[in-house]
Amino acid sequence: SQQGEEDPQALSIQEGENATMNCSYKTSINNLQWYRQNSGRGLVHLILIRSNEREKHSGRLRVTLDTSKKSSSLLITASRAADTASYFCATDGIYGNKLVFGAGTILRVKS
């Protein structure tokens, strides 16, 4: 069963604004990953943050992880129309060898 929940479910912003998406999970994890999916396409791996890390950056992406609250956030700065996509968090649990995906956030960046 899915353990990740994401909010908001949908987010619409203007180009140039920042977009923040949140993810919560229920069990202990080895790492948490963020993926992007354009409509009808496969997933693109964006960033991985391990359970002993608190923050990670990659280009315009910033991910935070709070294991005490079992939550993570993805910040996309200076958004572009091309960032329009669905974004999913996925947790890699300590007992399993599989990813569990959150419900996803649909991001629309208007130009």
Place this chain on the structure above:
Amino acid sequence: GAVVSQHPSWVICKSGTSVKIECRSLDFQATTMFWYRQFPKQSLMLMATSNEGSKATYEQGVEKDKFLINHASLTLSTLTVTSAHPEDSSFYICSARDHWLAGGPSTDTQYFGPGTRLTVL
């Protein structure tokens, strides 16, 4: 590097027929591959974990006799949807984990295929 391909990218079939979907890791060896299903506007749901040379592990609620998985080599896993029905219409995505630690992608990262759109009439 770390490319995963799927074939076909889309398929339309008649109800009652079987459909085979291939998942290949092109530039790395994958001892473990995963099969997911995604319904429109929903997230990915793991169907099964496929281990090279052994039986697949299915998630609860997934019929193993309906969704046959074979992982015959370190670069190929296949999913066969047997006796497909319209409710099986979905987007099927595979992913693969790299076997080797040194000099290759992290084993923490799964690499996803582009997906296969199955439509059962």
